[in-house]
Amino acid sequence: MDTDTDVFLRRLAHELRPRADESVEVMLRRMRGELPELWQCEDIAALAERETAGHVATFLDVLEHGPDATAAATAAAGPDGTAHGTEDGTAGRVPSEALEVGRRFARRGVPVTKLLRAFRLGHLSLLELIQAEAGRLTSDPELVNEATLRLLETAFAYVDRGSEEVVAAYQEERDRRLQRRLMLTNEANRRIGTTLDTARTAEELAEVGTDEFADLVVVDLLETVLRGNGTCRPADTPLLRRIARRSVLDDSAGPASAAGHTHTYPEGTDPARVLATGRPLLGHADSPDGHAGAAASGNGAHAPADPGLHSMLLVPLQARGCPLGLARFYRRRTAVPFDEDDLMLAQEIASTAAVYIDNARRYSQERLTALTLQRSLLPRRAVDHSAVETASRYLPSGSRSGVGGDWYDVVPLSGARVALVVGDVVGRGLHASATMGRLRTAVRAFADIDLMPDELLTHLDDVIIRLQREEELDGVETATCLYAIYDPVSRTCSLASAGHVPPAVVTPAAADGGSPAHRSVHFPDVPIGPPLGLGGLPFETCQLELPEGSLLALHTDGLIESRTRDVDAARDLLGAVLARAPESLEETCDRLLSALLPSRPSDDVALLVARTRALDPCHVSTLDLPCDPAAVAGARVHASERLAGWGLEEAAFATELMVSELVTNAVRYGRSPIQLRMILQDTLTLEVSDGSSTAPHLRRARNTDEGGRGLFLIAQLAERWGTRHTREGKVIWAEQCLPGTRDAGRGARGARGVGGLRGGRGAEG
CATH class of the missing domain: 3.60.40.10 (PPM-type phosphatase domain)
Incomplete structure (x- = not known):
């Protein structure tokens, strides 16, 4: 019976081989119906068709040539340098396309359970086709039963072995990409944000992006962000400034707008949509500069796109919910195009850079504000x-x-x-x-x-x-x-x-x-x-x-x-x-x-x-006075003589009047020692000191009052006046402009009269 079963299985394989393409189509149709999401990626869909044909051909080889042919196939090495098959020689070599499909599923982030389901579903469809063909070739139920058991045994061994190899390829690719992603993310965290400079941070993003990831990176920031006008939602056609551009290719490759120039992305283009929506985009780079339009700074249109750029990532730069700009990644030298996993990685890098760019922007704004405030508060x-x-x-x-x-x-x-x-x-x-x-x-x-x-x-x-x-x-x-x-x-x-x-x-x-x-x-x-x-x-x-x-x-x-x-x-x-x-x-x-x-x-x-500087002793005159009302006359005579010696006779009337009032107050309400001091510099200063700590204050005298008008007269005649306390008592002082500057001083006093009045403190007797 074993010989009859083997002959029957070879006959089945021989009958099905001319219709292998038809079998492949039936299997693909069923998988598309039950797992449609796996066929959304064109590269996987095209590869899955070759993979299915390979599985059909391999399984028919097992049925037609038997264990000896399978053992020979087992000794053959696969594309990865390892031999495929089982020790009993019942499972054929898994096609290399199956391993590549597993790797691509890992790159796309598809769960391994869906990969295994697709693998089992395809082989189940193949078994159903073979079983239907067996019923058509013979009516012997015992032969059909024996053939079915042999088919199930062979299929289970093939599926088990194939699943192990495909899962191993999936896991290896996933680990490799996770390690690569982790390394690049760590590099981004280490190398981006080393300074609080916006331009330097953007350059660091471009440097990390061109380190074994992209061949060209371009970073544009919103002009409103750079000017410190906030990070509100950009306008329909926001103005951007090229901050950084780094390429591992020739300088002529890629977007040609030089760093520092401004430009816009016309409404409706991919970069404009990415900026407006905040959603990244994975696409072809057939015309990367066609999106940029004309430079707003008057440089004309961008240079023609490099035809070698074949893949592009557009990633918005956002921090704390606010748009900052756009990062663009291109590939030309690297043959493998960007995929969804690369897009996620670019988002992580851009997100890290965006936070540091926003920190730098905020720091620059606060520093400028604080520095402006600081300088405005210091003497100019x-x-x-x-x-x-x-x-x-x-x-x-x-x-x-x-x-x-x-x-x-x-x-x-x-x-x-x-x-x-x-x-x-x-x-x-x-x-x-x-x-x-x-x-x-x-x-x-x-x-x-x-x-x-x-x-x-x-x-x-x-x-x-x-x-x-x-x-x-x-x-x-x-x-x-x-x-x-x-x-x-x-x-x-x-x-x-x-x-x-x-x-x-x-x-x-x-x-x-x-x-x-x-x-x-x-x-x-x-x-x-x-x-x-x-x-x-x-x-x-x-x-x-x-x-x-x-x-x-x-x-x-x-x-x-x-x-x-x-x-x-x-x-x-x-x-x-x-x-x-x-x-x-x-x-x-x-x-x-x-x-x-x-x-x-x-x-x-x-x-x-x-x-x-030291004041010339000739410009200082002092006179000690007794605490006696008769001393007022002597003080006036001394002031008059001193003014004559300085050639300031024109100021005699006002000066004598102020000296009289100041000395009278000191004699009447103060105590010894009393001293008059006159200082000549760019102004004429009168000082009367006494040993009392009671300070005068300006008050308005009534019509019937006999006194109380002395400080009021001084406030009207002096440019400035006031009181200062010393360890020994107090000093009442009054400044007046020199006759040569009296007109200017009078105007100044008119503007500062309130300040002069505010200088008086204390009580006037």
């Missing part, structure tokens, strides 16, 4: 003051942490004095810049009431503590500040520090021909108090006597702190540069920055350099 030009000559610099940091809160200021004070301020708010960004603006305003307000440096820092400390409470900050907000007051009359500098580095002091060279190299540079031993914002700790004022022409270099710690240099070495270098400082303060600032900061600083830097 050097202050022209008779007490000092100044020059200053502000350098924002080059790090990712953003703009800090460094600041400097020069504040004119009464009595020809000037305040020099430098400070640093701990923190970065807009909040630090805004806090810096608040502190600078507070310093000017406290300077307006002529507080001593330690008292001013105490009030500034309270300001920061109140800000912490009002804003309910999580951490402690702190700042450092150095406040110095220079008096050109006494040539003394009073300064106090709240956690800030002391200034460098440069005394001028000796008058006997000393060279700049002999200038003395030292860092005064200033008592450094705690940073502002801690509260409850005292500050201390120290005084220095400075020769005329001395240099004061106030700076923040960013000038001398560095990761590559010791602070003491930086301070020595600072002193060496100042010892040989040129006459120009602007050039001195440039030399300091060049020597101490050869590269972009890692922290913000504020630098203020001041050269002191």
